[in-house]
Amino acid sequence: MSLALDLALCGLILCVALGAVVGRGVFRSVIFFITYGLLLAIGWARLGAKDVALAEAAIGAGLTGVLLLTAHGRLRRMSVERAPRVGPNPMAATTGIAVALALGWAWFALPAPTAPDLAAALPLTGMGNPVTGVLLHFRAWDTLLESIVLLAALLGVWMLARDVDWHAPLGLRYHARPGGVLASFGRLLPPIGLSFGSYLVWAGADGTGGAFQGGTVLAAVVLVAMMAGVLPPPRVAQGGLRAALVVGPGVFLLSGLLAVALGMGFLTLPPAVAKPATLIIEVALTVSIAVTLAVLVIGPPDDKEPVR
């Protein structure tokens, strides 16, 4: 029964992925991709990876989807040259099939190794959820760098602004009618989203959730509020915005350096304070992730679309 379910799910995943690659029209391709992300999230839940399922649904399908949809809309309004429609490409097909077959072969050839023993070390971190333990303790250096990767991407996106627009508010202007559906949605969603996002961060210590998943939900709230005109889009020069961007990685990095100053190793959290310290770091990270993701999606400072 469950094998049949998995087979059907994987078949569906492959079909929508195929649609995303070869479907007619970029818009359709983007819609297939979002569907793909949601189905993949179900697949992660089937694999018992609930944290990954949340991350895939919120980040992989949700935010990446919004990003692609917004970009597609902007491209359409710009009257760009159309991309040539291409026929099947045997070279590319051969390469793709070869790599897929090689990976498939490796699956059957590889022995199952002994996984690193988390159970013994996890109690020292004060975390009940092993995934959060790995992210914020065992591989804290990865996670710190990852939160900075987001900042680097944001700086890159900001560098794409035109010089004349640099002091303008971020992103496009959205026109939501004051009494319209979107405006009321934008007022209704934030309290619900805020509580759900904060719950995800809080729950991540012992159950499903975490800073990245919670931060993404909060980012979505911020985005909707901005699109609905409830929250005015910020400007690059605003100190509050820039402080929010760096508070997460900043607190994380400073806690690591504090440990060095106290004679412990870099990024060490002693078991006695591990749980509260992790929570502080996670809250700070969540703020930064939420703000960074939101402004990453709305794009660089932009006064208006150019008239071409």
Add this chain to the structure above:
Amino acid sequence: MVTDLATYALTGLGLVFFWAGTIGLIRFPDTFSRLHALTKADNLGLGFIALGLAFQADGWATLAMLALIWMLALLAAGTVAQLVARAALSPPEEDEE
């Protein structure tokens, strides 16, 4: 036992509505009637499924969560339908030849 039966019946009914909504999405001629099929039928379908699952709930928290899920889905679907409908008023464009 009775609760299991109720769950089967209600989720089954929900699936019928989803099926009908999907047929509508595929067969209806234009964006507006498609939206109509989707929002009406799917919201009802989701409601029946949530109701069916409610019989399996082990506490008030789960019940509340199911109700919350349905209401949030309703809220989102209603808003999105409005936005899609408004977007559909502007003429479509193909971006690839």
Add this chain to the structure above:
Amino acid sequence: MSLTVFAMTGASLVGLGIYGLLALPQLLRRIISFNLIGSGLFLFLGAAGARGEAVDAVPQALIITGIVVALAASALAVGLVVALARRSGLVVLPDEANPR
């Protein structure tokens, strides 16, 4: 058995993504293809991490990190595509010939 199904799906997604990357000139489609390759690899890794008696949490953490990194890269890539379209009206890269 289910794990094998997921691993094979992951491998096929990688293949599909590579096809899209090599064959499709439209830049947004290429970005989608990148994401397919990445998530296919993650699916393979997740299936591999679930082979033992207890599910290994390390791959899950790696995958979450990977998903966030992929979003960051996609955001910059999408931004570049939009900026290029605005400056020059192109949604594909001009010929591979070297500029002079």
Add this chain to the structure above:
Amino acid sequence: MTALVIVLALPLAGALAVIALPVRAAVPVALSATALTALSALVLAASVWQGGPVTLMVGGWQPPLGIALQADGLAAALIVMSALVVGAVAMAAWFEMAAARAGPRAAFGFWPLMLLLWGALNAVYVSRDLFNLYVGLELLSLAAVALVAISGTAQALVAALRYMIFALAGSLLYLAGVVLVYAGHGTLDIGLLSARSPAPGDALALGLMTAGLLAKTALFPFHVWLPPAHASAPAPASALLSALVPKASFLILIRLWFEAMPELASTAALLMLAGLGAIAVIWGGVLALVQSRLKLIVAYSTVAQLGYMFLVFPLAGGDGSAQPWAAGAWTGAMFQALSHGLAKAAMFLVAGICIAAVGSDRLGDLRGLARALPMTGFAFALAAITLMGLPPSGGFTAKYLLMTSAFAAGQWPWALVLAGGGLLAAAYLYRPLAALFTRDARLPVHPVARAWQGVPLALAALAVLLGLLSAAPFDLLQIGRPEPAVEGL
């Protein structure tokens, strides 16, 4: 150990501070972070010199659970070289990326991006964890692409996008290999992997990772993205991109082929890597010869100069690692990485000065510029000596070591490549030198601050000093050098 932490954390902390603080604080904060980090880099190198490799278990967790960082001689040398280059670039950017000259957008973005790029480089140099290296490489690539796009022209955007596509494809290929390694061994630590029991997917994993890293190192035939990208960025950014960024992915290749999986290094694979390197030396040189813009000449020269480093694979890898000439070849390739970094950064900074002085980097517009800016002309000439491999420069030491090893190993074709590449370098660098030092009178030249002009001169002088005082870096590079496996076969 504290020095290692500072080298890793301070560039990142500096970037965060620059983003958070008001714009007028950006330059002082960035410059002081740069100075302090550079100082710690020297302290770190000194402690590696005296006490051997410095190891750090992040968070106190041992691999396979945690991530191990280690600064061996090679990492320390690269950290010091990067600190020198970034220090020089920061000084030049103080003039060149000022808001009045570059506009408020570029003036805001350059400093945090430079610091993030530097932090990523240092993280990659010392990391012993394959997935951590992936995250570091992504940070490096995103910062680098952003620096290419900073000038904002359509040409720069095309170059940045092409760079992005190659970088992303490279990352994913590398990631595929990492996934296979974890699936087969349950660890990502290079040290633990070297002691692993072989699994059937290892060769595939190594192949995938190598292909990805080659794309990021811009080895022929993956070089097409590099020249337009490096030539489109503002000159200080080009200096960082060309001198430092390809060294990070090259270093990971070294870690994989010499430390993690040395037993998989078949002769055919090693010869192929060096063969591609040889083609890059010749083809990059030929393409540099036909360019008419200074920055493009210098960028194509990077394609050629990176090729030399790949000669290390057949001369010191695989079965050759136990041979007496292996140490010379290995050290020669690393000398090439160091001296090319210093000289190439100097050249791009010279190009930036030229653009500031005459508003263009076309060779025709640079005629006679050395008369107005003698220090700049002299800096370019000194850097050219290193790239041509003439004594007494660091480039000469590198090529001398590689050539003697090639002869000792009986692999004389590589010696031909070294000689031919040197001649080509002389040819393609002769044209800008001739233009700069011609006696023609020229149009008026905007004045350029002497302090700014001194920056590339200092870097070029360092590249020459690397050859004059080669004993100390030679010894430093030997610390922690991968020894050939004791148990044969």
